Amino acid sequence: xxxxxxxENWVYLLINxxxxxxxxxxxxxxxxxxxVYWWKADIKNKLAVLNDMANSARNKTLEFMNxxxxxxxxxxxxxxxxxxxxxxxxxxPTDIINRLRHIxxxxxxxxxxxxxxxxxxxxxxxxxxxxxxxxxxxxxxLIYKYVQHILLSSDKTKNWYMIMYLSLMMPQxxxxxxxxxxxxxxxxxxVPVGDGAxxxxxxxxxNYKKEWRExxxxxxxxxxxxxxxxxxxxxxxxxxxxxxRPGEATAKVIKESLAKGEKVSLLITVDAALKFEGEExxxxxxxxxxxxxxPGPEKIMFERIAAEYNIPLRxxxxxxxxxxxxxxxxxxxxxGTDKAVERVKQIIExxxxxxxxxxxxxxxxxxxxxx
Amino acid sequence: MSGIFNTSFYYQAILLLVVLIIVxxxxxxxxxxxxxxxxxxxxxxxxxxxxCNGMITTRDFRQGDFVGLIEGxxxxxxxxxxxxxxxxxxxxxxxxxxxxx
Numbered sequence: 358x359x360x361x362x363x364x365e366n367w368v369y370l371l372i373n374x375x376x377x378x379x380x381x382x383x384x385x386x387x388x389x390x391x392x393v394y395w396w397k398a399d400i401k402n403k404l405a406v407l408n409d410m411a412n413s414a415r416n417k418t419l420e421f422m423n424x425x426x427x428x429x430x431x432x433x434x435x436x437x438x439x440x441x442x443x444x445x446x447x448x449x450p451t452d453i454i455n456r457l458r459h460i461x462x463x464x465x466x467x468x469x470x471x472x473x474x475x476x477x478x479x480x481x482x483x484x485x486x487x488x489x490x491x492x493x494x495x496x497x498x499l500i501y502k503y504v505q506h507i508l509l510s511s512d513k514t515k516n517w518y519m520i521m522y523l524s525l526m527m528p529q530x531x532x533x534x535x536x537x538x539x540x541x542x543x544x545x546x547x548v549p550v551g552d553g554a555x556x557x558x559x560x561x562x563x564n565y566k567k568e569w570r571e572x573x574x575x576x577x578x579x580x581x582x583x584x585x586x587x588x589x590x591x592x593x594x595x596x597x598x599x600x601x602r603p604g605e606a607t608a609k610v611i612k613e614s615l616a617k618g619e620k621v622s623l624l625i626t627v628d629a630a631l632k633f634e635g636e637e638x639x640x641x642x643x644x645x646x647x648x649x650x651x652p653g654p655e656k657i658m659f660e661r662i663a664a665e666y667n668i669p670l671r672x673x674x675x676x677x678x679x680x681x682x683x684x685x686x687x688x689x690x691x692x693g694t695d696k697a698v699e700r701v702k703q704i705i706e707x708x709x710x711x712x713x714x715x716x717x718x719x720x721x722x723x724x725x726x727x728x
Numbered sequence: 729m730s731g732i733f734n735t736s737f738y739y740q741a742i743l744l745l746v747v748l749i750i751v752x753x754x755x756x757x758x759x760x761x762x763x764x765x766x767x768x769x770x771x772x773x774x775x776x777x778x779x780c781n782g783m784i785t786t787r788d789f790r791q792g793d794f795v796g797l798i799e800g801x802x803x804x805x806x807x808x809x810x811x812x813x814x815x816x817x818x819x820x821x822x823x824x825x826x827x828x829x
Contacts, residue, residue, distance in 0.1 A: 406761065535764075548774050548814050549795055557813070560796050565810050596794035685772060685816035694813075725814055727796035 393517050396524035400508050403527050407504060410538045411497040418490040421545050425479040425487065433475040437468065437491045438498050458654035462574075468492070485597030486544055489724070493541045500534050536680040543685040544598055549725035551682040554629045554675040555648075556726045557694045559592040559719025562701065569594075569728040576601035577728055578610050583702065585711025589614060595723035603649065603718045604658030611662050614714050622713040623671065624663050625704060627697055628720035629682050629690075630674035639693030640676050641700055648672035649720045659718070668716075671704055673697050686725075770819070777813035781805070789814055 379387075415434065422430040442464045445456035468491070472484040479487075504523065511519035543550060549557065562581060563569075569577040571594060581588040589610050593601030607624070614621050628648035632638065647659035647670060663670035675693040701717060709715050774789030780802035795811055802809035 402761070542771060543816070546771075546774070546789075547791070547794065548789065548816065553795075557795055561812075565796055565798070565812075595796070685774065686814065687818065688775075688815045691777070691813045691815045725794045727794045 389517065393520055396520050397508070397512065400504070400520070400524055400527060403531055404501070404504055404508065406531070407497070407501040407534055410534050411494065411501045414490075414494040414497045414538055414541050417541060417545060418487065418494050421483075421490060422476065422487050425476050425483045427476045427479070427487070429475065433471060434491055434494065437471060438495045440464075440467070440495065454654050454657050457652060461652065461654060465574075482547070482597040485599050486547060486724070489544050489598040489722075490541055493537050493544065496537055497534060500530060500537075504530060536683060539680075540683040543683075544724055546685070547596065547725055549686045550684060550722055551677045551686050551690050552629045552721040553686060553723060553726045554677075554690055554694050554697065555627045555719035555721035556592040556595060556723040557691070557719070558627045558673075558675075558697045558701065559590045559717060560726060560728060561694065561698045562588060562717060562719075563590050563728070572609055573602045573606040575599045576603060576606040578606060579728070583705055583715075586705060586709050587619065587714045588705075589714060589716045590719065591716065592719040592726075592728065593721070593723035594728070596725050596727040598722060598724035600651075600720075600722050602655060603720050604647075604651070604655030607716060607718050608658050608662040611666065611668070611716055614716070615666065619714040620712070621666065621668055621716060622709045623705065623715045624659070624668045625671045625673060625701055625715065625717045626659060626720055627673045627675075627701060627717065629677055631679055631682070632676035636676055637689070638677050638681055638687060639689030639691075639696075641693055641696045642674050642676065643700055643704065644672045644674075646670060646672050648674050649718075669708060671708070673700050673704070772816040772818045774814060774816050776811055777815070778809050779812040780809045781807035784812070 415438070418434055419430050422434065427433065442460055445453055445460060447453060468488045469484070472479075472488050472491075476484050476487060504527075507519060507523050511517075511523065540550065562583070563579045564581065569579040572578045572591070575594045575597075577592060577594045579590045581590060591603055591606050591610055593599050593603065603626075611621050611624070626648040628650065630642075630648065630650075632640070647656045647663075649656045649659065659670060662668070675690060675697050677687070677690055677693075681687055681690065705715050775786050776789045776793045778785050778787065778799070793811055793814060795814055797811045799809040799811065801807065
C-alpha cells in the first residue's frame with residue numbers, strides 16, 4: 358500500500374512538472390508557436406486545394422484545345438500560363454495612357470496570334486474561348502504561386518505576422534480562386550456571363566435586325582433608329598469571348614458621324630457594375646461618366662471624345678456581384694438588361710431631340726452574345 | 729490499487745476524448761472541403777430564351793446557342809425565331825446549420 362502511495366505521489370509530481378513546463382513554455386512564446394503552426398497547417402491544406410484547382414483548370418483548357426485540334430497544346434498553354442505584362446513607368450506620367458494601351462494591345466495580340474497559330478482549323482469563337490481559358494488558368498496558377506511564395510518566404514524569414522495575415526486572407530483568396538475555376542467552365546460552355554449585360558443591351562437596342570460592321574479590333578457597330586433619333590451602337594464582336602476596344606471604336610464612330618455633319622447630342626455607356634453587399638442583383642442605376650472597368654486606355658477615350666466635342670456622357674449600370682460578373686448569366690441579370698434598355702430609351706427621350714444622333718456603347722465581355 | 733487505476737483511467741479517458749474531438753473536427757473539416765470540391769463540379773442548368781414575334785419561350789441550352797442567333801422562320805407570317813437570352817439556373821445555397829449534413 359505504501360508502494361502504491363509513492364507511485365501516486367510521483368504521478369502527481371510529474372503532472373505538476375508538466376503543468377509548470379507548459380506555463381513556462383507559454384510564457385516564452387510556445388502558444389504563439391502553436392498558433393503559427395496551426396495557421397501554417399491551414400494554409401498548406403488550402404494551398405493543396407489551390408494547386409488542384411489550377412491543375413484542373415489547365416487540364417480543362419487543354420481538353421478544349423485538343424478538341425479543337427490544337428497543335429502542341431500543352432507547350433502553347435504552358436508558355437501562356439507564365440506570360441506577363443509589365444506596367445509602364447508611372448513616376449513619369451507623360452503619355453502613360455498611350456504606353457499602357459500599347460502594352461495591353463500587345464498582350465492581347467500575342468494571345469490572339471498564339472491561338473491562330475496553335476488552332477488553325479478552329480474558328481474565331483473557339484480561339485477566343487481558348488484564349489480566355491488560358492488567362493483564367495494563368496490567374497489560378499498565379500494565385501497558387503503567390504500564396505506559396507508568401508508562405509515559404511515568411512517561414513524562411515520567421516515572419517509570423519505575414520503568416521497570420523496570409524491565414525486571415527485565405528478564405529477570401531479561396532473564394533476568388535473558386536470563382537475563377539467555376540467561371541472557366543462557363544466560358545468553355547460558351548454561355549453569356551454577367552459581364553455580358555452591356556453587349557446584350559446594345560443588341561436589344563438594335564432590335565436584332567441591323568447589319569453590324571467591324572469598326573475596330575474585335576469591335577462592331579450598327580445603326581438603328583429610336584423615335585426620330587439615329588442610334589449608333591457599339592459592342593464587342595461576339596459570340597466569342599472578348600471585350601473589344603469600345604473606347605477607340607466609339608471615338609471613331611463619333612468622328613465619322615460628325616464628319617457627315619450629324620449632331621451627336623448624347624453618348625451613353627452601359628456596363629455591368631459591382632453591387633454593394635445587400636443590394637439586389639440585376640437592379641440598375643444611372644449616372645454621368647464612362648461606365649467601363651478597363652485599366653484606363655479605353656475609359657479615357659470616352660472621356661476625351663466627350664469632352665472634346667462637349668457631348669454629354671451618361672452611364673447606365675446593371676448591378677451584380679463579382680462572382681456573378683464572370684460566371685454564367687443569372688436570370689436576374691438578364692431581366693436587368695430589359696430594365697437597362699428602358700432606362701436608356703428614357704434618357705434618349707429626355708436628353709436628345711428628333712434628328713439628333715445618339716451613340717450607345719454596350720461594354721463588357723461578349724461571350725455567348727452575337728450580333 | 730484502485731487509486732492508481734482511477735487516476736490513470738481518468739487521464740486516459742480525458743486524453744482519448746481530446747484525441748477523439750480533434751479527429752472528429754478534422755474529419756468534418758476534410759468533409760467540408762470535399763463537399764465544396766464536389767459542389768464545384770456541379771454544373772448549373774442553362775436555359776435558352778427564344779422570341780417569335782413577341783412570344784417568349786424557353787428551352788434547354790444547346791451547344792452553339794448564343795444571344796442574337798436567328799434560328800429561322802417560326803410562323804407563316806414571315807416572323808423569325810431568335811435567341812434573346814441565355815441564363816443559368818443555380819441551386820440555392822444551403823441554409824446555415826446544415827453545413828455538415
